[in-house]
Amino acid sequence: MDFFVWKTSKNLQNGLRDPLQIASRPSETVWDQIVATDFFPLDVTDFGPTIKKIQAAKPDMVMSALVGAAHISFYRQWAAAGMTKQIPLASTTFGNGNEHIVTSAAEHNGIVCSYAYFEEVTSPANVDFVKKFKAKYASSTPWVTELAIMTYHGVNLWAAAVTKAGTTDRMKVIQALEGLSITGPAGKTTIDPKTHHAVLDVYVAEAQDKKFKVLESFPQQPPADTAAVCDLVKNPAENKQYVIDVKV
Amino acid sequence: MASLTLISMGLAVIFGMMRVINLAHGEFLMLGGYAAIVAYNAGMNIWPAMLVVAPLVVGVFGVVMERVLIRRLYGRMVDTMLASWGLSLALIGSVTVVFGNTVSGISAPLGAIRIGRYSTSAYEVLLVGIVGVLLGGGYLVLSRTRLGLIARGTMQNAPMAAALGVSPPAVYAVTFGVGAALTGLAGGLLAPLSGVVPTIGVAYIAKAFITVISGGAAILLGTLSAAALLGSINTATTFLTTPVLGEVALLAAAIVLLRLLPQGITGRFFRRSL
Numbered sequence: 001m002d003f004f005v006w007k008t009s010k011n012l013q014n015g016l017r018d019p020l021q022i023a024s025r026p027s028e029t030v031w032d033q034i035v036a037t038d039f040f041p042l043d044v045t046d047f048g049p050t051i052k053k054i055q056a057a058k059p060d061m062v063m064s065a066l067v068g069a070a071h072i073s074f075y076r077q078w079a080a081a082g083m084t085k086q087i088p089l090a091s092t093t094f095g096n097g098n099e100h101i102v103t104s105a106a107e108h109n110g111i112v113c114s115y116a117y118f119e120e121v122t123s124p125a126n127v128d129f130v131k132k133f134k135a136k137y138a139s140s141t142p143w144v145t146e147l148a149i150m151t152y153h154g155v156n157l158w159a160a161a162v163t164k165a166g167t168t169d170r171m172k173v174i175q176a177l178e179g180l181s182i183t184g185p186a187g188k189t190t191i192d193p194k195t196h197h198a199v200l201d202v203y204v205a206e207a208q209d210k211k212f213k214v215l216e217s218f219p220q221q222p223p224a225d226t227a228a229v230c231d232l233v234k235n236p237a238e239n240k241q242y243v244i245d246v247k248v
Numbered sequence: 249m250a251s252l253t254l255i256s257m258g259l260a261v262i263f264g265m266m267r268v269i270n271l272a273h274g275e276f277l278m279l280g281g282y283a284a285i286v287a288y289n290a291g292m293n294i295w296p297a298m299l300v301v302a303p304l305v306v307g308v309f310g311v312v313m314e315r316v317l318i319r320r321l322y323g324r325m326v327d328t329m330l331a332s333w334g335l336s337l338a339l340i341g342s343v344t345v346v347f348g349n350t351v352s353g354i355s356a357p358l359g360a361i362r363i364g365r366y367s368t369s370a371y372e373v374l375l376v377g378i379v380g381v382l383l384g385g386g387y388l389v390l391s392r393t394r395l396g397l398i399a400r401g402t403m404q405n406a407p408m409a410a411a412l413g414v415s416p417p418a419v420y421a422v423t424f425g426v427g428a429a430l431t432g433l434a435g436g437l438l439a440p441l442s443g444v445v446p447t448i449g450v451a452y453i454a455k456a457f458i459t460v461i462s463g464g465a466a467i468l469l470g471t472l473s474a475a476a477l478l479g480s481i482n483t484a485t486t487f488l489t490t491p492v493l494g495e496v497a498l499l500a501a502a503i504v505l506l507r508l509l510p511q512g513i514t515g516r517f518f519r520r521s522l
Binding site: 016038039040041043044045046048050051052053055056069070072073076079080081082083102103104106107123185206 | 251262314332350351352353356357359362366367368369371372418440441442445447448450451481482486490491492494497
């Protein structure tokens with residue numbers, strides 16, 4: 001199988017690991033070839049030539065990491081060109097900007113996404129949280145995104161670390177954070193001492209009629225990509241930025 | 249290419265004929281898009297929403313702006329730029345207050361057309377047809393009707409037209425309104441393809457100006473030839489290399505073109521055309 005990769009020229013938001021890693025780890029499929037990767041300036045609204053290019057290459061799957069207002073037009077033009085039934089589309093950004101609220105069901109049904117949280121997760125903690133959240137911010141919350149919930153977990157982790165350390169001193173809080181866990185609407189989140197990344201539950205879901213249908217869940221996924229190259233326990237002074245080779 | 253022509257036609261009328269640098273052109277497009285979407289969401293059929301409501305709303309808005317703002321600044325190019333830039337910022341701000349800074353849109357009507365393994369949206373093909381009709385209609389109005397004659401005469405020599413009994417302020421207001429209406433129509437027609445946000449105009453305005461200036465004096469043929477040339481260069485480069493280089497190629501081509509033909513394409517070729 002092979003697939004196209006779409007990325008934008010904007011950096012991925014904090015907290016999101018590389019989209020390819022997220023998408024490829026939970027699935028059983030082994031991708032053996034990336035046909036092409038394209039980057040788009042954020043004000044591009046015409047995806048016609050790109051869609052023709054995909055039609056010419058006939059990949060088994062297209063992976064989108066498009067973000068921002070202008071790029072939503074890709075999903076519209078993809079559907080308008082009749083591509084939704086022909087090449088499956090996966091994304092690690094679709095939905096986090098409420099793309100599935102502003103596009104129509106015909107345009108987004110079937111797009112597969114992977115996040116550490118979906119509003120539709122049925123754990124009692126989440127059902128309760130979403131109910132309270134919507135009661136408080138009903139009119140301005142069409143959908144609770146992963147970005148919102150991971151921020152909520154992040155702040156709670158910091159608060160737990162401050163309580164544990166008994167101070168807001170930066171180094172002491174960081175030390176308290178190592179190995180610390182909290183449980184929130186997205187389940188248990190632990191800060192991995194080796195990488196300072198988080199151990200999270202990860203879900204794969206499909207866009208369905210302005211909602212997401214959770215297809216599979218992968219509890220407590222370690223940040224394996226970064227852990228393969230970075231060990232802060234062994235080298236506490238490490239400050240190199242690793243670029244993970246996604247083709248492996 | 250069709251979309252380049254579409255976004256540039258209103259500007260060709262306002263800038264090409266009246267020499268008014270309307271920096272709020274992109275926001276006129278944005279207003280057209282919102283007019284179509286609001287009408288559609290209010291239960292109107294998508295076609296009249298795009299083809300009637302969008303140009304009507306923006307056309308009326310254009311006439312009002314011409315009467316209130318622009319007419320006081322004819323012949324003062326820098327002041328017009330400042331005023332229309334201010335108008336552009338004010339429009340972005342007020343639309344954001346009303347509609348929020350998120351994307352609104354409608355799905356493209358009609359289905360897809362398949363040609364071999366390629367398929368394209370039937371709507372985009374229809375847009376090419378609409379652009380053809382607009383250009384043809386524009387040509388007929390400008391060349392065959394009394395209205396077109398009066399408009400062209402006034403643009404060429406306003407005092408002379410006035411001496412012959414034409415009222416230049418009225419002609420200016422109508423011309424600006426027609427330009428605004430064309431822009432609104434373009435905004436409405438592009439809404440299903442690109443969606444609309446308050447800041448969408450920024451993505452279009454530079455390309456619209458580049459197309460009109462590269463086209464030169466003949467507003468119809470100039471816009472069409474410049475859009476055809478620049479659009480093909482952009483599409484072909486994007487297809488063969490990357491979208492980033494596609495944008496670069498469009499801008500580079502425009503620079504080379506203006507260096508070689510400072511008066512635009514129709515400053516050298518097809519000089520007697522419209």
